[in-house]
Amino acid sequence: MEKTADAPTFDPACPMSAFPVQIGDKWTAMVVLCLEARPRRFSELRQLLGSVSAKVLTDTLRAMERDGLVSRSVFDENPPRVEYRLTALGRTLLQLVDAARSWARDNLDDLLSARRQHDDMPLPSPR
Amino acid sequence: MEKTADAPTFDPACPMSAFPVQIGDKWTAMVVLCLEARPRRFSELRQLLGSVSAKVLTDTLRAMERDGLVSRSVFDENPPRVEYRLTALGRTLLQLVDAARSWARDNLDDLLSARRQHDDMPLPSPR
DNA sequence: TAGGCCGGTTACCGCAACGTGACCGGTTAC
DNA sequence: GTAACCGGTCACGTTGCGGTAACCGGCCTA
Numbered sequence: 001m002e003k004t005a006d007a008p009t010f011d012p013a014c015p016m017s018a019f020p021v022q023i024g025d026k027w028t029a030m031v032v033l034c035l036e037a038r039p040r041r042f043s044e045l046r047q048l049l050g051s052v053s054a055k056v057l058t059d060t061l062r063a064m065e066r067d068g069l070v071s072r073s074v075f076d077e078n079p080p081r082v083e084y085r086l087t088a089l090g091r092t093l094l095q096l097v098d099a100a101r102s103w104a105r106d107n108l109d110d111l112l113s114a115r116r117q118h119d120d121m122p123l124p125s126p127r
Numbered sequence: 128m129e130k131t132a133d134a135p136t137f138d139p140a141c142p143m144s145a146f147p148v149q150i151g152d153k154w155t156a157m158v159v160l161c162l163e164a165r166p167r168r169f170s171e172l173r174q175l176l177g178s179v180s181a182k183v184l185t186d187t188l189r190a191m192e193r194d195g196l197v198s199r200s201v202f203d204e205n206p207p208r209v210e211y212r213l214t215a216l217g218r219t220l221l222q223l224v225d226a227a228r229s230w231a232r233d234n235l236d237d238l239l240s241a242r243r244q245h246d247d248m249p250l251p252s253p254r
Numbered sequence: 255t256a257g258g259c260c261g262g263t264t265a266c267c268g269c270a271a272c273g274t275g276a277c278c279g280g281t282t283a284c
Numbered sequence: 285g286t287a288a289c290c291g292g293t294c295a296c297g298t299t300g301c302g303g304t305a306a307c308c309g310g311c312c313t314a
Binding site for chain 4: 153183206207
């Protein structure tokens with residue numbers, strides 16, 4: 001995916017189409033942040049994320065496990081306990097999430113005000 | 128969205144839910160890259176992006192214009208010419224896209240091989 | 255008169271992501 | 285007995301993004 005002088009030209013084999021910046025699905029980035037400090041249990045994650053359903057959180061964690069971003073440990077206690085922790089690979093995502101957050105801190109206000117301004121005058125040529 | 132000691136706790140007002148790292152829709156990041164070097168015409172973008180339809184590209188560019196990421200200039204020539212260029216705000220996205228690309232360069236292989244390995248043995252306990 | 259090019263618009267459609275609600279098996283508490 | 289807790293699974297419904305196909309109007313060419 002090096003650009004040749006001028007034109008990027010994305011082919012289907014380009015990594016960007018496999019990973020188009022969007023860091024997995026909707027909740028992946030937040031899960032990464034929740035696991036930054038320490039491993040967490042399933043229900044703990046649900047609480048931290050607030051509005052996520054069990055199914056969607058399960059799907060997200062399964063996908064992250066598949067991709068080697070988190071590891072899942074089952075403790076055969078009672079009540080049963082399951083812990084998720086970031087792998088080394090998962091930790092590498094933290095830089096990226098931080099970069100995104102710092103971009104948002106610096107520029108999101110501009111973006112949102114541009115959007116509001118654009119929405120207030122949606123008539124370019126009344127004709 | 129500062130974390131208090133330990134728990135991030137995302138509420139709906141959190142910027143992350145308005146901008147969850149994913150840089151707009153599917154093509155936004157690639158459009159940003161295509162416009163890095165210089166402004167481009169509509170059909171030029173279609174060519175560079177390869178497989179995008181006119182409708183989807185139009186939608187993407189309209190959304191980016193709305194958010195103040197690109198500006199659209201119509202030249203009343205013949206044949207009609209329309210140029211899109213990155214705004215200052217749009218240029219700020221370049222750092223983020225670069226960060227994502229460099230993450231991919233460094234870690235995508237690990238992710239993909241973890242995925243392959245996981246897919247080759249999908250039976251945890253056959254009972 | 256027909257067709258092509260440019261930069262779209264409109265109508266429609268399929269699919270995957272997202273979400274809801276019910277249920278489950280084992281264990282402990284009431 | 286039954287109820288709750290944990291960490292899910294299953295069936296189902298909805299939404300919206302991405303994509304296809306047809307068309308448009310103005311200008312130019314054949």
